[in-house]
Amino acid sequence: MDSTDILVAGGGTAGLAAAAAFGSLGLRVTCVDPAPAETPDGPDADLRTTAILTPGRALLEAAGLWDRLAPEATPLRVMRIVDARGTPVRRDFDAGDLGDQPFGWNVTNAVLKRAFAERLAGMPNVALRRGTGFAGRVAQVDEVTATLSDGSRVAARLLVGADGRDSAVRRACGIGVRTTRYGQKALVFAVTHDRPHGGVSTEVHASGGPFTLVPLPDHDGRPCSAVVWMTDGVEALRLKGLPDEEFARAVNARSAQVMGPLAPVGGRQLWPIVTQVADRVTARRTALMAEAAHVVPPIGAQGLNMSLGDLRTMIDLARARPDDIGEESWLAAYARAREPEIRLRAFGIDALNRASIGGLGPLRALGLRAMHGIGPVRRGLMQLGLGLR
Numbered sequence: 332m333d334s335t336d337i338l339v340a341g342g343g344t345a346g347l348a349a350a351a352a353f354g355s356l357g358l359r360v361t362c363v364d365p366a367p368a369e370t371p372d373g374p375d376a377d378l379r380t381t382a383i384l385t386p387g388r389a390l391l392e393a394a395g396l397w398d399r400l401a402p403e404a405t406p407l408r409v410m411r412i413v414d415a416r417g418t419p420v421r422r423d424f425d426a427g428d429l430g431d432q433p434f435g436w437n438v439t440n441a442v443l444k445r446a447f448a449e450r451l452a453g454m455p456n457v458a459l460r461r462g463t464g465f466a467g468r469v470a471q472v473d474e475v476t477a478t479l480s481d482g483s484r485v486a487a488r489l490l491v492g493a494d495g496r497d498s499a500v501r502r503a504c505g506i507g508v509r510t511t512r513y514g515q516k517a518l519v520f521a522v523t524h525d526r527p528h529g530g531v532s533t534e535v536h537a538s539g540g541p542f543t544l545v546p547l548p549d550h551d552g553r554p555c556s557a558v559v560w561m562t563d564g565v566e567a568l569r570l571k572g573l574p575d576e577e578f579a580r581a582v583n584a585r586s587a588q589v590m591g592p593l594a595p596v597g598g599r600q601l602w603p604i605v606t607q608v609a610d611r612v613t614a615r616r617t618a619l620m621a622e623a624a625h626v627v628p629p630i631g632a633q634g635l636n637m638s639l640g641d642l643r644t645m646i647d648l649a650r651a652r653p654d655d656i657g658e659e660s661w662l663a664a665y666a667r668a669r670e671p672e673i674r675l676r677a678f679g680i681d682a683l684n685r686a687s688i689g690g691l692g693p694l695r696a697l698g699l700r701a702m703h704g705i706g707p708v709r710r711g712l713m714q715l716g717l718g719l720r
């Protein structure tokens with residue numbers, strides 16, 4: 332039987348980041364995932380992009396990951412919210428209000444996964460095993476033994492469940508989830524446009540959910556943005572299946588021309604939208620993180636950034652108490668730090684999503700203009716969104 336310090340179940344963006352971060356502390360790490368490595372242009376390629384917010388960057392730097400991402404990361408300097416119903420209302424939240432750093436950087440998930448896997452390949456103390464997944468666990472006081480789907484077993488001080496929203500680790504621990512469904516899906520694709528995006532990320536609200544444009548590097552010499560279009564599930568399926576020309580017409584009608592004419596490029600992908608929070612984030616010798624612990628609608632770039640928050644807490648605890656990793660009071664400290672924060676953010680994003688489905692109704696009542704117009708309120712909202720307070 333193999334033995335390691337940390338066994339990470341899940342080689343998605345969160346699991347790979349966890350393997351690199353623990354590995355950078357000099358710990359022995361094994362990361363397992365039943366799925367093969369993605370081929371960037373293959374049918375299974377993840378077309379999503381991830382806006383990494385400022386607090387996440389420091390963690391990625393410490394894990395030796397940021398340098399690999401920086402050349403392909405597009406800075407996000409302005410978050411623009413457009414209420415497109417009736418007479419359009421447009422408000423800009425400018426990172427310049429908070430300091431000289433952008434809000435964050437947008438990176439394609441394909442680049443993220445490739446860069447993370449390359450970093451792990453250069454770490455002798457980290458093993459990435461694809462083609463085999465977590466199947467079961469027996470936890471004792473001082474270690475956990477996991478059985479993998481290929482029949483092999485690995486003993487570890489800590490099992491990290493980063494195996495996604497249907498987490499087998501979570502199920503093996505008997506931890507339940509609370510799930511809210513909205514009947515919505517997110518349609519993900521890219522567009523080119525004539526006008527440079529200038530580092531502006533734009534959320535256009537009408538009804539049914541936001542239509543968000545997020546800056547990407549140029550595509551074939553033309554300015555390019557990623558789009559996340561959240562809408563009713565049946566409508567999303569219809570849109571995904573439209574012929575190219577009709578699809579382009581629908582996209583331009585929904586974008587309210589905020590970036591001028593848009594030309595869709597590349598594939599289209601659908602992602603179901605749910606809010607899901609695990610009842611607990613720990614069990615004996617086991618910690619859940621990322622989508623295994625929390626799934627939120629893709630609003631305000633919170634998903635992976637909350638996951639990096641989970642990871643930062645674990646890494647801080649591992650630095651402060653290296654001998655106690657995975658032990659009961661170490662895990663209790665992790666749960667104390669993360670569970671209230673996860674619930675609060677999931678609650679806030681759920682409320683924002685409901686507001687957006689209704690065409691920003693409650694936000695209109697609160698007044699987009701007023702929220703934006705009062706400097707301290709505006710700056711407070713931006714800091715909250717970034718996880719700086």
Ligand SMILES: Cc1cc2nc3c(=O)[nH]c(=O)nc-3n(C[C@H](O)[C@H](O)[C@H](O)COP(=O)(O)OP(=O)(O)OC[C@H]3O[C@@H](n4cnc5c(N)ncnc54)[C@H](O)[C@@H]3O)c2cc1C
Pocket residue numbers: 340341342343344345346363364365366379380381382383463464465466493494495496499500517519559602620621622623629632633634635636637638
């Ligand atoms: C449309 C959309 C846009 C988004 N945009 C942003 C954004 O801008 N910013 C942001 O912060 N977040 C964003 N998110 C959220 C972010 O993409 C996710 O939080 C993140 O990618 C999920 O990471 P994960 O590693 O937890 O889950 P996954 O990516 O689902 O990875 C889980 C991994 O676990 C593996 N696995 C499954 N079963 C097992 C097993 N038994 N054993 C071991 N491994 C297993 C799977 O093969 C998979 O590789 C967005 C999400 C969506 C849907």
